[in-house]
Amino acid sequence: MTMSKRLLALSVGLASIFTAWASADTLTIATVNNGDMIRMQRLAVEFTRQYPEIELRWVTLEENLLRQRVTVDVATQGGQYDVMTVGNYEVPIWAAQNWLVPLEDLGEDFASDDLLPAIADSLSYEGKLYAAPFYAESALTMYRTDLFEQAGLTMPKHPTWSFIREAAERITDRDNGMYGICLRGKAGWGENMAFVSSLAHSWGGRWFDMNWQPQLQSTAWRDAVSFYVGLLREYGPPGASTNGFNENLALFQGGKCGIWIDASVAASFVSDPRQSSVHDRVDFALFPSRVQVQNHGNWLWAWSFAIPAASQNIDAAKRFVAWATGKSYLRLVAAESGWADAPPGTRQSLYASAEYQQAAPFADIVLQAIEAADTHSPSVLETPYVGGNFVSIAPYQGIGTVVGQQLSAAVAGQITTREALANAQYVAEREMARARYID
Amino acid sequence: MTARATDRQRKLAFTFVAWAVATLIFFPILWTVLTSFKTEADAVAIPPKFLFFDWTTDNYAEVWERTDYLRHFRNSVIISLGSSLIGLCIAIPAAWALAFSPTRRTRGVLMWMLSTKMLPAVGVLVPIYLLFKRAGLLDTRTGLVIVLMLSNLPIMVWMLFTYFKEIPRDILEAARMDGATPGRELLHILTPMALPGIASTLLLNVILAWNESFWTLNLTAASTGPLTAFIASFSAPEGLFYAKLSAASTLAIAPIVILGWLSQKQLVRGLTFGAVK
Numbered sequence: 001m002t003m004s005k006r007l008l009a010l011s012v013g014l015a016s017i018f019t020a021w022a023s024a025d026t027l028t029i030a031t032v033n034n035g036d037m038i039r040m041q042r043l044a045v046e047f048t049r050q051y052p053e054i055e056l057r058w059v060t061l062e063e064n065l066l067r068q069r070v071t072v073d074v075a076t077q078g079g080q081y082d083v084m085t086v087g088n089y090e091v092p093i094w095a096a097q098n099w100l101v102p103l104e105d106l107g108e109d110f111a112s113d114d115l116l117p118a119i120a121d122s123l124s125y126e127g128k129l130y131a132a133p134f135y136a137e138s139a140l141t142m143y144r145t146d147l148f149e150q151a152g153l154t155m156p157k158h159p160t161w162s163f164i165r166e167a168a169e170r171i172t173d174r175d176n177g178m179y180g181i182c183l184r185g186k187a188g189w190g191e192n193m194a195f196v197s198s199l200a201h202s203w204g205g206r207w208f209d210m211n212w213q214p215q216l217q218s219t220a221w222r223d224a225v226s227f228y229v230g231l232l233r234e235y236g237p238p239g240a241s242t243n244g245f246n247e248n249l250a251l252f253q254g255g256k257c258g259i260w261i262d263a264s265v266a267a268s269f270v271s272d273p274r275q276s277s278v279h280d281r282v283d284f285a286l287f288p289s290r291v292q293v294q295n296h297g298n299w300l301w302a303w304s305f306a307i308p309a310a311s312q313n314i315d316a317a318k319r320f321v322a323w324a325t326g327k328s329y330l331r332l333v334a335a336e337s338g339w340a341d342a343p344p345g346t347r348q349s350l351y352a353s354a355e356y357q358q359a360a361p362f363a364d365i366v367l368q369a370i371e372a373a374d375t376h377s378p379s380v381l382e383t384p385y386v387g388g389n390f391v392s393i394a395p396y397q398g399i400g401t402v403v404g405q406q407l408s409a410a411v412a413g414q415i416t417t418r419e420a421l422a423n424a425q426y427v428a429e430r431e432m433a434r435a436r437y438i439d
Numbered sequence: 440m441t442a443r444a445t446d447r448q449r450k451l452a453f454t455f456v457a458w459a460v461a462t463l464i465f466f467p468i469l470w471t472v473l474t475s476f477k478t479e480a481d482a483v484a485i486p487p488k489f490l491f492f493d494w495t496t497d498n499y500a501e502v503w504e505r506t507d508y509l510r511h512f513r514n515s516v517i518i519s520l521g522s523s524l525i526g527l528c529i530a531i532p533a534a535w536a537l538a539f540s541p542t543r544r545t546r547g548v549l550m551w552m553l554s555t556k557m558l559p560a561v562g563v564l565v566p567i568y569l570l571f572k573r574a575g576l577l578d579t580r581t582g583l584v585i586v587l588m589l590s591n592l593p594i595m596v597w598m599l600f601t602y603f604k605e606i607p608r609d610i611l612e613a614a615r616m617d618g619a620t621p622g623r624e625l626l627h628i629l630t631p632m633a634l635p636g637i638a639s640t641l642l643l644n645v646i647l648a649w650n651e652s653f654w655t656l657n658l659t660a661a662s663t664g665p666l667t668a669f670i671a672s673f674s675a676p677e678g679l680f681y682a683k684l685s686a687a688s689t690l691a692i693a694p695i696v697i698l699g700w701l702s703q704k705q706l707v708r709g710l711t712f713g714a715v716k
Contacts, residue, residue, distance in 0.1 A: 028661045033675040038505065057661035062674035065656060072564060072657065078572050080660045177485075190676070245677050250483035265677055275480055275679065 025316035026055045030070050031085040032303065033060050036135050036343045040324055043332055047323045054316045063190065070308075074099045079310040082317040086131055086306045088122035088375070089390050094306070095125035101307040101314055102128040109326035114347050116367075119302050122375045122386075131304035132325040136345030137264045138369035139198060139299035139389070140362075141285040144278060147171050147178075147258045158296075159288045161202075161227060164259060168235040171258030180235035182257035183228070186244035187408040189400025194389040195261070196407060197400070198297030200224045202289045206379035207391050207428075212437040214428035216403065216421050226417045229410045241412035253277060261287065263301065264369055267362040268340065284365045286372065295380050298388030300373040302345070345370055395435040402427045468692070474685035475499070482682040498686035506669060508690060515665035515694075517580050518655070519648035522587035523641050526595050529588075531637070534599035535625055539611060549600065552593040560590070560653045571658060578660040586658065587648045594647070595640055602636030603629065638705050642698070649695045666691035 031037045037060070044056055059081070061069065070084045074094060086094070094100050106112070112120065112129060116136070123131045141164070143155055151170040156163065168180030184192045197207070205220030215221060232240045237251055245262060249269055252260045253276040260266070273279045287297045305325060307317045323329060330342045330350055339359035342350060344366060350356050351367045360366075378388045385391045390400065403424040410420040432438045473489070474482050481492040502508070537545050567586065568577070576582030606629065614628045630637065652667040659668055670691050673684040699706065 030660075033672055033680065034678050041505075059661050059664070059668075060672035061656075061668075062671055063676040065671055065674075069657060072568055076565065076568055076572060078568065078577060080577055246483075246675075246679060249679065251485070253480070254483070254485050256485060263677065269678065277480075 025053060025313045026057060027082040027313055027316055027320055028057045028059060028080065029083040029085075029305075029320070030059045030061065030066060030081045032063050032066055034303075036341075037085070037303075039333065039337065039341065040134070040329075040343075043329075043336060044324075046332060047320060050323070051316075051319055054319065056320070064188075074308045074310070077308075077310040079308070079312060081308060082311040082313045083320055084306050084308055085134070085303055087304065088119075088131075088300065088302050089387075089392055089396075091123050091131045091304065091306065092125045092386065092392050093394055095128075095130040099309055100130045101309055101311070101318075102130055103132055103307070103318070103321065104128065106132065106318060106322040107326075109328050110322045111327055111349075114327065114349050116346060116348060116370055118300060118370055118373050118375070119346055122300055122302060123304055131302075131306040132321045133302040133304045133346040134325055135265070135343035136300070136302035136370060138301075138345075138366065138373050139195075139262060139287045139297060140264045140267060140365060140369055141288060142252065142260045142262070142266060142270055142282060143167075143285070144171075144255075144258050144281050145283050146281045155283065155285050157285055159285050160291050161288045162291060164261075164288050165227070165231060165235075168231060168259055172235045177256060178258065179237040179251070179256055180258045181231055182237060182243065182248040182251050182260045183232055183240070184244055184248065184262065185232060185236070185241040185408055185411045186247070187401065187404040188244070189390060189397055189404060191244045191404060192408055192411075193400040193404040194263075194299065194301075196225065196228060196404075197387070197391070198287060198299040198389045199228055201379045201388060202287065202293065202295045202297040203227075204290060204293045204295065204380050206381045206383050207387075208384060208432075208437075210382055210384050212384060212432055214399075214425055214432060216425040216428055222417070222421060225407060225410070225421060229407070229417050232411050233413065236411075241408045263299070264362075264366045265344070267366060268344075268360065271362060284362050286365070286369055293380055296369070296372050298373045298375055298378040300370065300375050300388050393435075393437075395431045395437070399428050399431050402431075468696075471685045471688050471692075474682055475689045477682050477685075479679040479682045482685070483679060498682045499690070502673065502683060502686045502690065506672060506687075508669065511664060511666045511669040511691075512694065514580060514663050515649055515667075515691075518583045518587060518663075518665055519645045521580070521584040522591065522648045523644040525584065526588040526592050526644060527637065527641055530592060530595035530599050530640070531630065532625065533596050534603050535629060537596070537600050538603035538606075539608065549597065552596055556590075556593050564657060567654075568658070577658060578662050580663050582658055583655060583663060583665075586654050587651055590651075590654070591644050591647055595644055598640045598643070599633070599636060602633045602640075606632055635705060635708050638702075639708065642702050642706055646695055646699065 041058055048054070048056065066085065070081060070086065072078070073080045074084065091100070110132065115133060119133050119136045120129060123129055123133060141155070141159055148155060148167070151167070153167050153170065164181070172178065172180035184195045186192055200221050203220050203224035205218055205224055206215055209215055237243065237256060248257065248260055248262060249266060251257050252270055255278050267284060270276045270282050271279050287299060289296050305321045307314055307321065311317055325346070327347065327349060330347065333342045334355065339353070339355045342356060344350070344360070351363055357363050373388055375386045375388050377383070378386070385393055390396060406415070406420040406424045409415050410417050429438070475498055476494045476496065477488065477492050478495055481488050537549065571577045571582050576585070610632070611624055611628060614624050619628065655665050655667045656671055670684070670687050673680060673687040
């Protein structure tokens, strides 16, 4: 080979390397810190193997911080992120603003008809899917079978609130550090209000009437909140007003709670012998309802991947979303760390799988809870909103947080339930007027 | 009781109070370090386990494996040192002018500077975000150096103004009589005399910038997140994370605690400068 040919070959080689480098897409993915997401980051080497031209960069944050960051970025069209982890609270609001890319062509492996209908519905706006669910949850009643046996109680599959109160009373043994019930008391729209909102719906209440007038002083809300505050103050652990998901998880796993009603994702934690001292004495039932009210709270949350309209890498982002939420990903997780670790709550095929049923004994009840959640009719009364454990309107984050603070103060005994609800109603009316929902 | 015995008792009481306050202040750091060596189950055990638990370094191994600590550390060093040094270059002449050429509005100017620190940062998040987006400064170290320098500038000017006020004007006047220009006066007379004050201002601002978490978390994404972003990535709403979060926190605060420990003499000297006459 002559010198000039060598130079030519070298130039072509360098040019192709440079072209490959220049055409590499870099995806910045904003996500939350939880076991499923961290596992996905580890398994993303498989994605990079399939798509070597796409480089992945992760921004992992705590939930509230993540929400603040992605909200500012999507609202200002900042374009900092190509894929955002969002919940079903944000999706309809952002989709209505045209801030998200519709996910209509994610390929065969994504199989949108395999998604659980309740989940797909909660992530759609005007019939189009705007976020792909990674894992989803409803709420469950978790209880200690040994304590129920000792107290001569049998948990019904569909418990009522009056039964829960009776059971909590009989299990509570304060002298020995045993508390009948653990519930969220920490203030926040995603903390105590996720529970209280579902409780109020299950009690027959609603946040707003059809004219968007707040209904926080209605009989249903007053009764539901009085029940919640009384239950925690009489049979809950000390400092219940500051307990969130993690604090209650620690209490239940440490054997300090007879009943814990919270997100269904907890089922795998309390059943895990590596972290739970009561893993072999736990069983599950649906979220309670009030006698004669056919409503189990409609708690539904789906951590999902959405692509902001300002992203410069929409095609590459779609490839990633299809990979991370597709059917093959579930098989990949199963092969790497077992079926019990497959992200739950999103696909019908997962619940139809015998291997998953065997690895996750709580699979059936979780599926029932998710399927029972109707976010379009969260209350037995007609509502102008969708939701269940939240209300999917922009002012809700602010309203929910302030109402949560009032109720947390009531649980702590600083104000009465009546005062808490009066303050909550005042703030809700003010914020709804500011947001022009009411005059 | 003799006067000497009373004196000794008083000294003992003061020593006890000092140790009690120091322990109270140090306890959260000690608890964080201890928690970082626990399992997640021990970290949330009720009653809490103080020293008798199964010590493990697994949390550090996982933190190290999951994230790029050195990249975050490098970002923290560049951002905190960069913003403090540039801030110092602006604050020294500003404080010099305010201290040695006072006008009737000097006090007002100083108060106005300080009042900018009273504005909640979140109130200007969206405008700053939009400005940064247009200027291409989002997720850049340059952007963070600018914003942290500006946010800490009032404190730097105030601190330096306090030190400069303590320097006798006669010395500067003597230099002027000898023909020193303002530049030489600032560089060769004032700066060497106020060196302890300048050093402590620099150190304090490095610490403030190192610990700043609002802007560093909101204006960064995947490239330039400093150690505050590193810590934030270990907090979780669902699932136990306290032990890993403690390990990440220990790794993040260790460098600045060591720096503070090594320079405590200068820091105390600088901070108490002019306090006792």
